[in-house]
Amino acid sequence: MAPKDSSSGTGGSDSRFFTTQKKGEMHELRLELHSTDRTTKVDAVKKVIASMTVGKDVSGLFTDVLNCVQTGNIELKKLVYLYLINYAKTQPELTLLAVNTFVKDANDPNPLIRALAVRTMGCIRVDRITEYLCEPLSRALRDEDPYVRKTAAVCVAKLYDIAPELVQERGFIETLHDLISDSNPSVVANGVAALSEISETSGRDVMKITASVLQKLLAALNECTEWGQVFILDSLAKYTPAEAREAEGIIERVTPRLQHANSAVVMSAVKVILSYMDIMGGANSTPGGGAHAESLRALARKLAPPLVTLLNSEPEIQYVALRNINLIVQKRPAILENEIKVFFCKYNDPIYVKMEKLEIIIKLVSERNVDQVLLELKEYATEVDVDFVRKSVSAIGRCAVKLDRAAERCIGVLLELIQTKVNYVVQESVIVIKDIFRRYPNRYESIIATLCDNLDTLDEPQAKASMIWIIGEYAERIDNADELLDTFLETFEEEDPAVQLQLLTATVKCFLKNPEETQDMVQRVLDLATEESDNPDLRDRGFIYWRLLSTDPEAAKLVVLGDKPVIEDDTFRLEPNLLNVLVGQIATLSSIYHKPPEAFVVRAKRGPVGDGGDDHLGVGDVGEEIEEGDEEDDDEDYEDETDVDGKGGAGGGGADLLDMGGLAVTGGAAAATAGGGGMGDLFGAAPAASPEPEARMSKVCAPEKSGGIELWAGFRRGPGGSVRMELDVRNVASSV
Numbered sequence: 001m002a003p004k005d006s007s008s009g010t011g012g013s014d015s016r017f018f019t020t021q022k023k024g025e026m027h028e029l030r031l032e033l034h035s036t037d038r039t040t041k042v043d044a045v046k047k048v049i050a051s052m053t054v055g056k057d058v059s060g061l062f063t064d065v066l067n068c069v070q071t072g073n074i075e076l077k078k079l080v081y082l083y084l085i086n087y088a089k090t091q092p093e094l095t096l097l098a099v100n101t102f103v104k105d106a107n108d109p110n111p112l113i114r115a116l117a118v119r120t121m122g123c124i125r126v127d128r129i130t131e132y133l134c135e136p137l138s139r140a141l142r143d144e145d146p147y148v149r150k151t152a153a154v155c156v157a158k159l160y161d162i163a164p165e166l167v168q169e170r171g172f173i174e175t176l177h178d179l180i181s182d183s184n185p186s187v188v189a190n191g192v193a194a195l196s197e198i199s200e201t202s203g204r205d206v207m208k209i210t211a212s213v214l215q216k217l218l219a220a221l222n223e224c225t226e227w228g229q230v231f232i233l234d235s236l237a238k239y240t241p242a243e244a245r246e247a248e249g250i251i252e253r254v255t256p257r258l259q260h261a262n263s264a265v266v267m268s269a270v271k272v273i274l275s276y277m278d279i280m281g282g283a284n285s286t287p288g289g290g291a292h293a294e295s296l297r298a299l300a301r302k303l304a305p306p307l308v309t310l311l312n313s314e315p316e317i318q319y320v321a322l323r324n325i326n327l328i329v330q331k332r333p334a335i336l337e338n339e340i341k342v343f344f345c346k347y348n349d350p351i352y353v354k355m356e357k358l359e360i361i362i363k364l365v366s367e368r369n370v371d372q373v374l375l376e377l378k379e380y381a382t383e384v385d386v387d388f389v390r391k392s393v394s395a396i397g398r399c400a401v402k403l404d405r406a407a408e409r410c411i412g413v414l415l416e417l418i419q420t421k422v423n424y425v426v427q428e429s430v431i432v433i434k435d436i437f438r439r440y441p442n443r444y445e446s447i448i449a450t451l452c453d454n455l456d457t458l459d460e461p462q463a464k465a466s467m468i469w470i471i472g473e474y475a476e477r478i479d480n481a482d483e484l485l486d487t488f489l490e491t492f493e494e495e496d497p498a499v500q501l502q503l504l505t506a507t508v509k510c511f512l513k514n515p516e517e518t519q520d521m522v523q524r525v526l527d528l529a530t531e532e533s534d535n536p537d538l539r540d541r542g543f544i545y546w547r548l549l550s551t552d553p554e555a556a557k558l559v560v561l562g563d564k565p566v567i568e569d570d571t572f573r574l575e576p577n578l579l580n581v582l583v584g585q586i587a588t589l590s591s592i593y594h595k596p597p598e599a600f601v602v603r604a605k606r607g608p609v610g611d612g613g614d615d616h617l618g619v620g621d622v623g624e625e626i627e628e629g630d631e632e633d634d635d636e637d638y639e640d641e642t643d644v645d646g647k648g649g650a651g652g653g654g655a656d657l658l659d660m661g662g663l664a665v666t667g668g669a670a671a672a673t674a675g676g677g678g679m680g681d682l683f684g685a686a687p688a689a690s691p692e693p694e695a696r697m698s699k700v701c702a703p704e705k706s707g708g709i710e711l712w713a714g715f716r717r718g719p720g721g722s723v724r725m726e727l728d729v730r731n732v733a734s735s736v
Contacts, residue, residue, distance in 0.1 A: 026060065033064040038076070041068060045079040052086055062091050069101045074112060077105070081120040088124040095124060099132050106136035111145035118148070122155035130163055134170055141175045146184035153179055153187065157194040161201060173198065173206055181216055188220040189228025192235050209239045218253045226262040230587075233257065233268035237275050237584065247276035248295060258306040263317055266306050267324060267587035273299060274331065274583055300335045303328075307335070308342050315350045322356040323592045329363045330572050331583050340364045344376050351388060358391050362398050363571055370399060370406040374413050381417050381425060390428045393417060397432025401439045402569045411436060411444055418454060426454050427463035434466035437473070438567045445474055455484065461496035464488070468499065472506025475513050482510055482518050489521070492528050500538050504529050505560070508545050512557050522549075695726045703732045 025047075032044035048065060051058045062083075069080045088095040105117035118140045121133040137159065140152035156176055160167045167173060176198075179191035195207045209217070217232050224232070233254065241247040250272070257269035281296045307328070310321035329336055343361050345354045358380075365373045377399075380392035393414070400410035414429045430451060436444060448470060458464050468488060475481040488495070488503055495503070504525055511522040529542030548556035574582070574594070581596050590597050695714030703710045712728040 026058075029058075029061060030064050033061065033068060038071075038073060042073070042076050042079070045076060045083070049079055049082060052083065059087050059090055062087055062094050066094065066098055069098055074110070074116070077113065078116060081116060085120060085123045088126055088129075092126045092128075095126055096128055099129065102129075103132060103136060106140065111143070111148050114140065114143065114145070115148045115151040118155050119151050122158040125162055130159065130166065133159065134166065137172070138170065138175075141172070141179070146182070146187050149179065149182065149184070150187045150190040153190040153194045157197040157201075160198050164202065167198075177208070177213075180213055185220040185224035186228060188216065189224040189231050192217065193228075193231040196231065196235055207235060207238070209235065214239065214250070218250070221253070221257070226260065226265050229257060229260070229265050230262075230268050233265070233272050234587075237268070237272045241276060241279055244280045247279040251276050251280075251299065255302060258302065263310055263313065263321065264587060266310065267321075270303060270307070270324075270328070271584070271586040273303060274328065274586070277332070300332065303335050304339055308339055311342055315353050318353050319350075319356060320592060322353065322360060323594070324586050326356065326360055326363070327574075327579065327582050327586065327591055327594070329360055330574055330579055333364065336360075337364060337366070340369055340373070345380065351385060354385075354388055355391055358395050362395050362402070365399050365402065367403055367405055370403055370409065373399065374406075374409060378413050378417070382420075386424055390424060393425060393428040394432055397429075397435055398569075398571065400432075400436050401567070402571050404440075407436065407440060408444070411447060415447060415450060418450060421454075421457070423457055423459075426457050427460050430454075430458065430463050430470075431466045434469055435567060437470060438564070441564075441566070445477055448474055448478060452478065452484065455487070461499050464495070465498045465502040468502040468506045472502070472509040475506075475510045482514070482521060485510060486521060489525065489528075492525070493532060497535050497538060500529070500533070500535065501541060504538065504541055504545065508549070508556075508560055511549070512553070512561055695724075697726070697728060708732055 029044055029047055032040050033048075035041050035044070045065060045068060048058050048061055065080055065083050068076060069084075071077055071080075084095060084098060102117050102121050105113050106121075108114050108117070118133075118136055121129055121136065133155075137152055137155055140148050141156070143149050143152070153176060156167060156172045159172070173195070176191050176195050179187055180195075182188050182191065192207075199206050214236075217236065221229055221232050236250065236254065241250060254269050254272050257265050258273075260266055260269070277296060277299060281293065307321070307325055311318055313321070325336070340361060343357045343364070345357050349357070361373060361376075374396065377392050377396050381389050381396075383389055383392070396410050396413055396417075400407040403410075411433070414433060417425050418429050420426075433447070433451065451467065451470065455467065458467055468485070471478060471481050471484050478484065485503065485507055488499070489507075492500060492503060507518070507522050507525045511518045526542050526546050529538050530546065533539055533542075545556070545560075548559060578596065582590055582594060585591050585597065588597070589600070593600060695716035697712040697714040699710065700713045701709070701711035708731060710730040710732045712730070714726050716724055716726065
């Protein structure tokens with residue numbers, strides 16, 4: 001039997017439309033689009049869609065493709081509508097020619113065509129199309145077919161993004177509330193999704209869950225699709241039950257979702273249960289107290305298995321699950337306190353999964369399981385991946401800092417690792433031992449001799465700085481402390497700034513503890529720091545020490561050798577308020593980034609395309625729409641202190657990421673163009689003189705973070721369209 005030609009027929013052979021285009025094909029396509037043969041016309045439109053998909057401009061065929069919309073063939077109609085959606089922005093006038101077809105299709109006997117027409121009109125962001133959309137959309141929301149109703153529900157959310165006033169006037173939001181009582185669960189889910197989207201866009205609670213609405217949502221939860229369940233569960237997570245008994249009843253209805261095959265449904269159910277557990281027994285209450293203590297213990301037992309099951313998925317899903325579990329463990333450690341073994345790393349785990357598992361292991365470690373954890377971490381320290389080994393050694397040190405009674409065992413493991421003489425293991429061990437010394441001063445200094453024996457292996461700045469700190473801090477217990485420091489001083493000028501700063505401080509400490517033998521050394525270090533170095537931090541610290549030592553040595557002792565605060569355990573480092581926000585965002589990007597949505601999402605409201613084809617949101621609109629920004633966000637320390645906290649504008653416009661105080665990004669270029677200048681105006685040609693606006697100052701650094709120094713900064717437009725930054729430094733710690 002001859003093999004079947006893959007290019008013949010229509011089934012499964014659409015890849016042939018993506019073959020290389022040949023010259024003159026636009027003319028051939030135009031002829032085929034006007035063909036009377038239905039198959040030829042469908043193939044021609046498929047070729048046009050294929051060219052559009054690969055990035056080729058086929059807007060020249062707009063009128064020819066538009067003529068094909070008058071057809072009863074649903075396949076051809078879908079293709080034409082797809083083409084219209086893509087090119088409506090660049091051809092808004094021609095798109096209006098299809099309005100009559102849209103309106104006609106919205107009354108078609110076939111529910112698929114009715115839904116297709118409403119969906120397409122909602123996706124085309126053209127003013128006049130929006131005007132014609134209202135009547136068909138109003139009918140579709142009350143259509144007898146549930147497929148049309150659920151499509152129309154989503155279309156309302158799209159219309160709100162384009163014209164919110166129109167949605168309010170036509171009462172579409174009230175209609176969406178009616179859809180929540182629909183007999184079809186898919187319609188209910190889409191109604192909830194649309195209302196949730198409108199709530200996020202408008203910043204108002206338009207969902208308004210009442211007791212009757214709540215029961216309808218819970219009833220639809222068991223019957224709708226998995227993504228519908230996610231929408232309903234997310235809405236339930238935002239609902240606040242009136243009392244603990246109501247919360248317990250909702251949890252009982254939601255708990256079966258924990259066994260769902262879709263991980264998104266599982267995580268959304270976990271989010272609902274965690275939110276309601278706060279109402280039942282307090283945010284971080286431990287089982288054993290309160291009227292609902294037994295219920296909380298039972299819920300904790302039920303939450304553990306589905307979370308553990310997620311770790312048997314693909315690595316990417318594992319990572320997302322681990323990031324969410326990281327938050328859950330910080331909120332309620334009791335849920336997974338007996339499941340620490342499932343977080344032990346497997347040999348074939350990707351590095352990003354291993355790193356996240358280590359974080360959770362540290363959070364779950366306790367005096368009951370620390371021996372088991374230390375054996376595991378010691379095994380990890382012999383792996384071949386350097387980053388993973390470093391993280392494992394660091395984890396041992398963090399266990400020591402967290403658990404007082406286990407600190408000695410942790411140090412024993414670290415000493416065993418130092419004996420391996422593996423360079424990066426030794427260096428990481430020195431770094432974490434320094435933290436242990438700071439956590440438990442005057443308890444484990446007997447191991448300093450072992451550290452000094454490995455001095456020659458240190459070549460990384462952080463390891464060197466840690467070792468130098470240990471030598472300076474315990475100089476009176478090290479016989480040859482000055483000689484050890486002298487070996488580092490030989491390469492002082494080539495060292496990293498962090499090492500230089502530690503060397504300076506350690507040398508001064510040695511001098512204050514043993515002035516007779518280290519006077520020449522401290523003189524040499526101070527000369528290097530103040531005369532040879534161009535690092536302002538090093539130079540300033542050198543001058544401070546020099547003046548302290550020369551004017552009042554006793555005061556120098558109080559300053560340099562004074563008692564230092566003991567470092568704290570940072571295992572649960574998220575602030576409670578931020579943690580509550582992130583737990584409420586479980587199963588979203590916030591729970592992966594460990595940042596609130598406003599820290600990385602900029603909501604820019606896109607207006608419809610006008611008749612001229614111009615998008616209403618330009619670059620310059622960003623600065624014009626946002627006139628007032630949040631000036632003080634200093635109280636929120638996110639997990640990563642280097643993050644930029646971008647706030648979205650309340651008016652729906654793009655955020656002012658540079659906090660330029662209402663300064664339009666394109667203001668300079670626009671001014672130059674208005675002045676009649678050419679390209680030269682953009683590069684320094686001065687426009688007509690005008691008074692310079694004052695910069696709106698915002699606090700960028702609080703005094704608590706900078707030792708009493710408060711920093712204010714702002715941007716303003718300068719001459720020639722330039723942008724200038726003003727900086728105001730205030731010493732709030734001084735009475736002067």
